[in-house]
Amino acid sequence: MAENKERIGVYVCHCGTNIAGVVDVEEVARWAKENLGDQGVVISKDYKFMCSSLGQDMIQADIQKEGLTRVVVAACSPHLHEKTFRVAAERAGLNPYLTELASIREQVSWVHKDKVVATEKSKAVVAGAVSRVVMHEPLEPIIVPIAEPTLVVGGGIAGIQAALEIANAGHPVYLVEREPSIGGHMAQFDKTFPTLDCSACILTPRMSEAGTHPNITLLTYAEVEQVDGFVGNFDVTIRQKARCVDTDACTGCGICEQKCPKKVIDDVFEVGLGYRKAIYTPFDQAVPKYPVIDRENCTYFEKGTCRVCEKFCPTDAINFEQEDEIIEINVGNIILATGYDLFDARRIPQYGYGRLANVFTSLEFERMTNAAGPTSGDILLRDGKTVPKSVGIIHCVGSRDRNYNNYCSAICCMQSLKFAHLVDERTSATVYNFYIDMRTPAKDYDEFYQRVLDEGTLFVRGKVAEVTDAARISGEEGKLIVQVEDTLAGKQRRIPLDMVILSAALEPRHDAYETAHKFGIACSANGWFTEKHPKLDPVATMTEGIFIAGAATGPKDIPASVSQGSAAAARVLSYIERGELALEPVRAMINQEQCSGCRICNDLCPYNAILFHEDQMVSEINQALCQGCGTCVAACPAGAITGTVFSDKQVFAQIDGLLFLEKSALVPEMA
Amino acid sequence: MTKDFEPLIIGFTCNWCSYRAADMAGTARLKYPPNVRLIRLMCSGRIDPSFILKALAGGADGVLITGCHPGECHYLEQNYKALRRVKLLKRTLAPFGINPDRVKLVWASAAEGVKLAREIGVFVEEIRELGPLNWPARSTPEINPVVEEVEEVAG
Numbered sequence: 001m002a003e004n005k006e007r008i009g010v011y012v013c014h015c016g017t018n019i020a021g022v023v024d025v026e027e028v029a030r031w032a033k034e035n036l037g038d039q040g041v042v043i044s045k046d047y048k049f050m051c052s053s054l055g056q057d058m059i060q061a062d063i064q065k066e067g068l069t070r071v072v073v074a075a076c077s078p079h080l081h082e083k084t085f086r087v088a089a090e091r092a093g094l095n096p097y098l099t100e101l102a103s104i105r106e107q108v109s110w111v112h113k114d115k116v117v118a119t120e121k122s123k124a125v126v127a128g129a130v131s132r133v134v135m136h137e138p139l140e141p142i143i144v145p146i147a148e149p150t151l152v153v154g155g156g157i158a159g160i161q162a163a164l165e166i167a168n169a170g171h172p173v174y175l176v177e178r179e180p181s182i183g184g185h186m187a188q189f190d191k192t193f194p195t196l197d198c199s200a201c202i203l204t205p206r207m208s209e210a211g212t213h214p215n216i217t218l219l220t221y222a223e224v225e226q227v228d229g230f231v232g233n234f235d236v237t238i239r240q241k242a243r244c245v246d247t248d249a250c251t252g253c254g255i256c257e258q259k260c261p262k263k264v265i266d267d268v269f270e271v272g273l274g275y276r277k278a279i280y281t282p283f284d285q286a287v288p289k290y291p292v293i294d295r296e297n298c299t300y301f302e303k304g305t306c307r308v309c310e311k312f313c314p315t316d317a318i319n320f321e322q323e324d325e326i327i328e329i330n331v332g333n334i335i336l337a338t339g340y341d342l343f344d345a346r347r348i349p350q351y352g353y354g355r356l357a358n359v360f361t362s363l364e365f366e367r368m369t370n371a372a373g374p375t376s377g378d379i380l381l382r383d384g385k386t387v388p389k390s391v392g393i394i395h396c397v398g399s400r401d402r403n404y405n406n407y408c409s410a411i412c413c414m415q416s417l418k419f420a421h422l423v424d425e426r427t428s429a430t431v432y433n434f435y436i437d438m439r440t441p442a443k444d445y446d447e448f449y450q451r452v453l454d455e456g457t458l459f460v461r462g463k464v465a466e467v468t469d470a471a472r473i474s475g476e477e478g479k480l481i482v483q484v485e486d487t488l489a490g491k492q493r494r495i496p497l498d499m500v501i502l503s504a505a506l507e508p509r510h511d512a513y514e515t516a517h518k519f520g521i522a523c524s525a526n527g528w529f530t531e532k533h534p535k536l537d538p539v540a541t542m543t544e545g546i547f548i549a550g551a552a553t554g555p556k557d558i559p560a561s562v563s564q565g566s567a568a569a570a571r572v573l574s575y576i577e578r579g580e581l582a583l584e585p586v587r588a589m590i591n592q593e594q595c596s597g598c599r600i601c602n603d604l605c606p607y608n609a610i611l612f613h614e615d616q617m618v619s620e621i622n623q624a625l626c627q628g629c630g631t632c633v634a635a636c637p638a639g640a641i642t643g644t645v646f647s648d649k650q651v652f653a654q655i656d657g658l659l660f661l662e663k664s665a666l667v668p669e670m671a
Numbered sequence: 672m673t674k675d676f677e678p679l680i681i682g683f684t685c686n687w688c689s690y691r692a693a694d695m696a697g698t699a700r701l702k703y704p705p706n707v708r709l710i711r712l713m714c715s716g717r718i719d720p721s722f723i724l725k726a727l728a729g730g731a732d733g734v735l736i737t738g739c740h741p742g743e744c745h746y747l748e749q750n751y752k753a754l755r756r757v758k759l760l761k762r763t764l765a766p767f768g769i770n771p772d773r774v775k776l777v778w779a780s781a782a783e784g785v786k787l788a789r790e791i792g793v794f795v796e797e798i799r800e801l802g803p804l805n806w807p808a809r810s811t812p813e814i815n816p817v818v819e820e821v822e823e824v825a826g
Contacts, residue, residue: 077694078711103709106697111788112705121705128708513742522687522743524782542687542745542781586713604716606747629746630717634756646713651722655681658708659729 006040009068013050013075022109024119056088063092070133074102074126095138102129124661131657135650141582146232146575147332156184158550159337161565167215177220181286190370193418194448204285211287231545232332240325244293249317252289256309264297271363274374279309333545333572340551343398343505352467357382359500388498391423394464395435398505410555412503413439420457431457434464462487506555528554539568586628586645592618594640601632678798680707681726682735685715687745688781689737695784703788704795716749720760733773733798740778
């Protein structure tokens with residue numbers, strides 16, 4: 001090690017009392033100066049807030065006046081302030097990669113209590129960082145160009161919003177939706193809380209704008225099959241499922257749908273409450289207007305005869321021979337707005353859904369209240385005739401329940417209040433809300449709660465134990481009886497009702513994990529897409545160029561989904577406008593002189609970034625494809641592969657540094 | 672076993688999951704034993720068996736390797752490669768007289784600060800049971816060449 005050549009500055013941050021409250025920061029700074037001089041430490045200081053402009057100014061002044069060649073900052077996690085100090089170093093003329101941030105807050109002061117032990121561990125962490133920084137090399141960020149088009153996956157309100165924002169800024173967008181029409185869950189609703197706007201009235205203008213926008217290529221009834229590449233340059237393979245309808249010829253007149261003799265229960269849009277035909281558009285305002293033939297249920301595909309739609313089509317648009325089409329596109333950024341699935345209420349058998357006819361899910365009730373729905377907006381029991389005289393709405397079905405999902409589904413309280421209002425408005429029924437806690441924390445939400453209270457809806461605080469049709473006392477015969485502990489009154493109650501609505505949880509899409517894997521992003525333990533930062537970067541992911549929006553990131557109502565759609569679009573637009581992006585130069589490289597041509601690394605690379613030159617019998621890493629995981633570096637038997645930022649030398653040096661202290665200095669802290 | 676033996680553990684963490692889990696443990700002010708010192712790698716797949724040998728030869732009593740859960744690797748599937756390497760290395764350790772249990776692989780996602788803190792606590796107690804390794808001091812003629820080789824690779 002050429003220690004004397006280097007002039008290293010060590011800066012130990014107090015972080016107010018966050019670090020200094022547990023770690024003796026002055027002692028760490030003193031110790032580093034006294035003991036790490038051999039490694040090149042010439043300055044060691046402590047300061048109240050290193051990240052403040054005064055702290056940064058101090059480091060910059062030292063770099064310039066004292067001729068520092070490397071800088072170690074002992075402070076918080078590099079995930080918070082690594083960039084801050086790199087930029088500070090750069091401003092003072094030092095290559096930004098000749099800095100190292102040692103985490104003595106997240107990894108020391110916040111997780112340990114004993115001051116002596118925490119101070120000793122901080123010294124070890126600083127020693128590790130000093131040893132390591134000596135091995136750092138000056139690097140330049142990798143500049144990648146950003147392709148202009150954007151892919152938006154999911155045509156619900158979040159995806160539509162994102163697509164429109166980008167398209168309106170003048171950039172091309174591919175909007176991919178797996179159902180035959182865009183619209184998502186919002187298209188199924190009748191009213192939206194708290195304003196009671198008609199859902200279709202506010203959604204369909206956006207849908208048709210997306211459908212006709214010159215910058216938006218709408219690919220419905222299509223799914224992303226494969227994603228290759230990286231930010232700025234993703235190659236995406238999309239399967240356009242065969243509609244069996246020639247969209248150039250189809251006028252969307254709907255005659256085929258009228259004439260089709262095959263009725264199919266609509267499990268998707270009408271959630272099983274209504275029927276559609278084998279050739280269909282999911283709903284009247286569908287975008288695009290072209291129908292699809294459901295090949296699994298079409299009589300022609302089942303039996304080989306029928307072709308009624310073909311006979312009646314005035315423009316000869318029906319094409320039974322149409323096959324799935326593979327579309328390949330290149331995009332710079334991707335926004336995932338794939339939405340949620342509704343919790344399957346059958347999983348809570350004591351609530352009787354699927355067994356007791358007049359127990360409905362929230363989505364079924366949404367369809368029932370919708371004027372275009374199966375009952376034309378009338379609130380009726382399962383027999384399709386009887387108007388209920390009493391209705392109970394159960395909150396938190398599958399949410400805030402450790403047996404199913406711990407989280408709060410965020411929308412159910414407001415949705416249940418909306419249901420209560422709609423029942424009150426359209427019937428004379430008594431309405432009960434069974435809730436655990438009432439959560440109405442957004443603009444005009446609590447006012448809506450007050451309104452529903454004033455309308456005379458009854459509220460019972462308690463978790464419903466059971467919904468049953470087993471009558472025990474008179475007045476219960478033929479009714480659904482809700483057994484609940486009324487925690488405010490402190491007693492058990494049995495409430496006979498005609499109809500029960502289950503406000504079911506919002507869950508991640510059943511295939512959320514596969515989607516995340518396909519796009520190279522992570523899911524939380526619950527299965528929601530993971531943000532880059534839950535507070536400060538809620539629509540970005542750990543993977544550059546992949547953004548997330550809407551309920552795919554966690555339960556969200558419409559305003560929040562729309563905000564996220566716009567936010568994700570803003571992030572993408574900033575990349576497009578810049579035209580290029582500077583990436584961390586974390587890459588692997590092969591020294592071809594040392595490469596033995598064994599090809600062990602070739603198959604280890606998940607990005608197929610390693611090519612083998614048959615003529616020279618050596619491998620080479622494509623720097624644009626390499627993501628810097630370092631697996632090949634560790635695997636190379638010849639030691640011919642180097643990883644920048646995480647080289648063998650750096651890791652070995654850090655190990656040495658971490659073990660620099662006598663381990664006897666450790667004393668027991670935890671009993 | 673020394674009565675007041677405090678194990679020294681080097682932990683290798685993945686930048687995308689377990690390092691963030693460690694950050695999360697900190698943010699949530701969870702407490703775990705101070706015996707572990709962490710090194711950040713980009714991926715558990717970066718783990719080179721010589722890192723582990725270097726740590727043990729340099730005075731660590733145990734090595735903890737943490738990565739993303741199977742199927743959740745940030746680099747698609749490199750944690751499986753870490754799994755294979757660690758298994759092979761453990762088989763190699765036994766002939767040196769080193770209990771393979773001194774090396775442990777744990778999966779911890781970025782959301783699992785609680786799990787990481789718990790696993791660190793468990794591993795510290797496991798190593799405490801095994802006692803000090805003292806590899807450099809105990810080294811015999813059979814082991815010396817290995818240590819030297821590791822040192823050599825280390826530069």
